[in-house]
Amino acid sequence: MSTDQNFETGLQGSSNKVAEFDNHDASFLKRFQHALHVTPSLVPLIVLLISLIIFGVLLGSKFFSPFALTLILQQVAIVGIVGAAQSVVILTAGIDLSVGAIMVLSSVVMGQFTFRYGLPPELAVACGLACGAICGFINGWLIAVMKLPPFIVTLGMWQIILATNFLYSANETIRSQDIANQAPLLQLFGEKIKVGGAVFTYGVIFLVLLVLMLAYVLRHTAWGRHVYAVGDDPEAAELSGVNVKRILISVYMLAGVICAFAGWALIGRIGSVSPTSGQLANIESITAVVIGGISLFGGRGSIMGMFFGALIVGVFTLGLRLLGADAQWTFLLIGALIIGAVAVDQWIRKVSV
Amino acid sequence: MSTDQNFETGLQGSSNKVAEFDNHDASFLKRFQHALHVTPSLVPLIVLLISLIIFGVLLGSKFFSPFALTLILQQVAIVGIVGAAQSVVILTAGIDLSVGAIMVLSSVVMGQFTFRYGLPPELAVACGLACGAICGFINGWLIAVMKLPPFIVTLGMWQIILATNFLYSANETIRSQDIANQAPLLQLFGEKIKVGGAVFTYGVIFLVLLVLMLAYVLRHTAWGRHVYAVGDDPEAAELSGVNVKRILISVYMLAGVICAFAGWALIGRIGSVSPTSGQLANIESITAVVIGGISLFGGRGSIMGMFFGALIVGVFTLGLRLLGADAQWTFLLIGALIIGAVAVDQWIRKVSV
């Protein structure tokens, strides 16, 4: 060892213990704060519960009935499914403005392939799902390989897909009665299971399963971890061995497929195939995602948060309507409550650090 | 000096020259590339010129007339003004979804204060501008002080302001003839200057002056540099002495005031005061900003780029219509061309590094 290093003799006998401090976290409050900190999706859950309670108190059994509560689930099913797609994309620091358009085009494909070309509904559904996957692939390819900004790519694709939808469908609505008679499979997600007053559609069940599955995949598989890493810092992810392109393309394709499922669920919900649906899916899905605490800058947040976020909006909407607020007042109050919900979220997070 | 440092004696006589390499940048092409690199707004300018030339060749004098070219300017005037507000916000890594709503509410305030309360138009205009400033201040306060995400704040404010607009105006339109008779000041921005076949409205002139002024302020004042610093890395900006809160609030207030001016210009353009205007201002202004090369992640890009971005969309829209594309096809092609324009942009940038 060179003489320059002789001060290092002082190292002999240095401590090898892990640093430890008094554990200040004994109290319930502290433990609660810590729980909030490590599980960020608890925050929107709490906001959700609080708003449920408030509306419950104000409205009584009109709101706190199994019927009304499951109605909220049905009303958020489509937004929730699209929001799941949006969440995965936003976790990579992207954004998908074409979700609504993909959803509608896929549902139109399912409908028209059955009725215009006479394909068996199973095959038409498969074509619809493939259509979603293709749209997603184009998004992903442009973003990952051509390195174009997601916002612009999906903005352009939104217009392209929507226009294609209008041109292809010739604005024809396929009527509910016809579907029920000839291809009930298309309405599968509209089937109901009744438990007492509670009504669960297959669409709602699909949403819950989808969210649980994505939560598992994002948390417990390598692919999921890579999604977070790409959203966090794509350069660092690339340098540390993540195939960023492959992840991005797979994310946008997955989003496309989920949107196609949303399109299928949409047929179940409204009964018919209508090319003018889904115009608000973008903004509503993004709202759900952000209220759910997923950062638009990527890499932070959980899909459960999105689910609670969508429910919060659903609860506010139904609650305010039942309270008798008219449409513009409802918009106004929902605007205020969106800001309020996020403010509460921020506040709880701050307390919990 | 301790003996450990004796290797530093090697430093004596070390070179003090600035590193220099052969200058490879002699050729025109290289110098051009360098120019592109240091002036990013050149890229959308080039895309704009290319698209002008292509449509000019395809359409001849129908397109290359002073009338058609200045018509494009008139058509982008509102989007351009709102885009200027949006640019400043996006430079701070924010986003303002409420621009369109602020614009409409301000124009309604100007109109209703004149006609409902009989204020002199000058005062009503001042009230409209103040209304814009207040909306902007609320946005800025929530974002800077309450530390809420800009997307959510302005999403909520969008709904709140729009609902207020409809509730306050009771959806009443004030007719162009009434304004022309009683308060022509409100239509000021609709006044025209004709130079040969070219028609310049005051609105267009205002847009150009606004862009030039903002370009100056952003580039040559401390406030402008701070806007970039905040967008780049707000934490670093704070640590290095920027009053991040003050900058953010001032940025959103400025955006609000500019939107109010846009509302005034809107009255000039459509003649009347209509609470249903401006529904597309958000998406169109963001499109202009992003095509203009301003990063949605803040801190990069220039306001001139936004101006060219708005013009690119204007040129495409009018050019395609003149080529005979119908409304749906135009919609589709504009989607494709948005992606195309940004792809060209990326490509030029890559070549130029």
Added chain:
Amino acid sequence: MEPILKGRGLVKRYGRVTALDHCDFDLYPGEILAVIGDNGAGKSSLIKAVSGAVIPDEGDVYLDGKKVNFHSPIDARNEGIETVYQTLAMSPALSIADNMFMGRELRKPGFRGKFLRQLDRPKMEKIARDKLSELGLMTIQNINQAVETLSGGQRQGVAVARAAAFGSKVIILDEPTAALGVKESRRVLELIQDVKSRGIPIILISHNMPHVFEVADRIHIHRLGKRLCVIKPDEYTMSDAVAFMTGAKEPPTEKNAA
């Protein structure tokens, strides 16, 4: 003598992690105080707490004997405390000159500066270039380069130059030579001596023992979030200091030995 900057009972917790654990701190006028300690001992947290970059959970900071409540680094800067943070705190997309003058830009004289509020770029660029030359950062080829295009060491050089140029009361340097080359490190040490000779006290965090023992008047040894002891470099050897800070030896009993 009254310390110019003093901390008492500072506590800072991050979730379950305790970065500062009732830590005391003293800086006397005109001295160079080195702060040494293991990685994660809480050195950066300490200087952030005294420079306004984080607000401590408990404890007080005194400047010139008066209690101060810094709410942001700007407050500290206005009192003349200039800090080079370990993360450097620069805006990557802006130029070197822009970064050096961030928050204290120079305006053109006369009408253009007063009413158009135009910046005096040539002057700022000239000063920036001079300050960097003083530090011997000759490999910077273009003063208008964006900071993100600089090498790690160049970036650090810019941050140090900024602090040295503007600090008037206290200068805090958090590992200023970590990424610097031999020549550039030497310049920074010379600069530190230089600043000291102007009567401004300096806090220097460093892992480089030879540097620390060369320039420091007193050495604050930090361990597990608190001040373990303060020693004078001429009374102890480097190997003692290393032994204290790593817990291999017991520190001298009189805590404020030096």
Added chain:
Amino acid sequence: MEPILKGRGLVKRYGRVTALDHCDFDLYPGEILAVIGDNGAGKSSLIKAVSGAVIPDEGDVYLDGKKVNFHSPIDARNEGIETVYQTLAMSPALSIADNMFMGRELRKPGFRGKFLRQLDRPKMEKIARDKLSELGLMTIQNINQAVETLSGGQRQGVAVARAAAFGSKVIILDEPTAALGVKESRRVLELIQDVKSRGIPIILISHNMPHVFEVADRIHIHRLGKRLCVIKPDEYTMSDAVAFMTGAKEPPTEKNAA
């Protein structure tokens, strides 16, 4: 002997800045090659060019005598080249364990790993903790902490531990001890010796001359974007090396002296 990793005529330009100017480079099997040079000399650019992180404008890279075209760091990793970049390349919001195993995650055995593709978190966490303990990074209190909450030195420790754990052919370390404390630096040097004794060659970029002269077999001196000369630490003194790299002295004429 054939170099295991070789660069010839590498050029990399960033706009007007020339970071690599027809640079050559050789790493022989089993050796520790130090790369030294001023800040901004182009050391980081050089190792990025040979590890796939940037694609050089001109010039070729050879691995085991065969020309390779790395398009991304993953290509280089697949060939067994593991790199610690100066910027560390970590995902701030993810945990230490997640970062260490990024791109090479371990899956649970059996059904859950094969079909559900479930990660084996306990195992990854255990390995991560072991690797960090080997480096003496004892102050890390929680292996599931997000990397962004670590101190600068702790972060660097994690990056070094990752490279040492997974490199099989070449390990490249860009200033691995810049932010490390005395104890931790010593551990890294020991680790380097350790890796070498496993027969894996190492490229070490460092500004710390004592460290360089202690561990290096050969020293590549980089100046103004090219290799100035290569020396053996036992043939020249530290002060010679510093003089060469700063341009104070002419380098030995036979370029490949060592």
Added chain:
Amino acid sequence: DNHAITACLITKTDTNPFFVKMKEGATAKAEELGMTLKSFAGKVDGDHETQVAAIETCIADGAKGILLTASDTSSIVSSVQQARDAGLVVIALDTPLSPIDAADATFATDNFLAGELIGQWAAAKLGADAANAKIAMLDLAVSQPTVGVLRDQGFLQGFGIDLGDPNKWGDETDARIVGNDVTAGNEEGGRKAMENLLAKDPMINVVYTINEPAAAGAYEALKAIGRENDVLIVSVDGGCPGVANVKDGIIGATSQQYPLLMASKGVEAIKAWAENGTKPALTPGKDFFDTGVALVTDQAVDGVESISVAEGTERCWG
């Protein structure tokens, strides 16, 4: 309690003055009859998912009946059925559902007829020149919501142009049509669309507009190039500003509809249903209750029935 009867009004949007007035009329009537009225609306034209949610909300709320202007006339049918199954009476206002008997009753104007009237008027006004007219079609949105298609196709039919597929606009091949563009039904869109079509052919002399705000915008564009006096603008709606514009010669003729009548009739029908379970009667000979449409112009032409501006002003709605 008198307010025990709750009725719902669900409109396409609540930003279009037409629906705003409809709501005002319904609210006033409900007040008069001592009922509670809750109103809902889609966010944009064509937004039928929000309407579905609104129907569900009304069911949950225990309303007795729903007044509905459907954004998508066939998509909404299954939700309407759900409401009827739950014991609510559903009355389609303004726009019939498809099939029309999906609702308990329909109080509507015929949008196709409204278009047809202005088409006939324009053709008659031009006389022989109608054969070489240059027509600009200012429509609602690229998504082609039904109301826009009906008015557009009605106009073309009235003008004597072959429709192609009557369920969509833009597929006509007649050379007299310079082009279709979309306006979003407001002034801004009207002006821009008009400018685009004028750039295509500056000699346009007939302008069909989806509604009166779009017509006002189109007029501004024409004024900007000094052609406001030699172009015929026709429109649909009959709101008070629109009728005033007819008076000022900005719009040549407009088809007036009667939202207040629809709304008040509808509210009365719900009250009747709630109190004694009677369903409203239909206009004899039609499968809906026709609230009527009238052409408002001061330049009456032969063969097209019209009312004067003075009369139109008396009956206008907002």
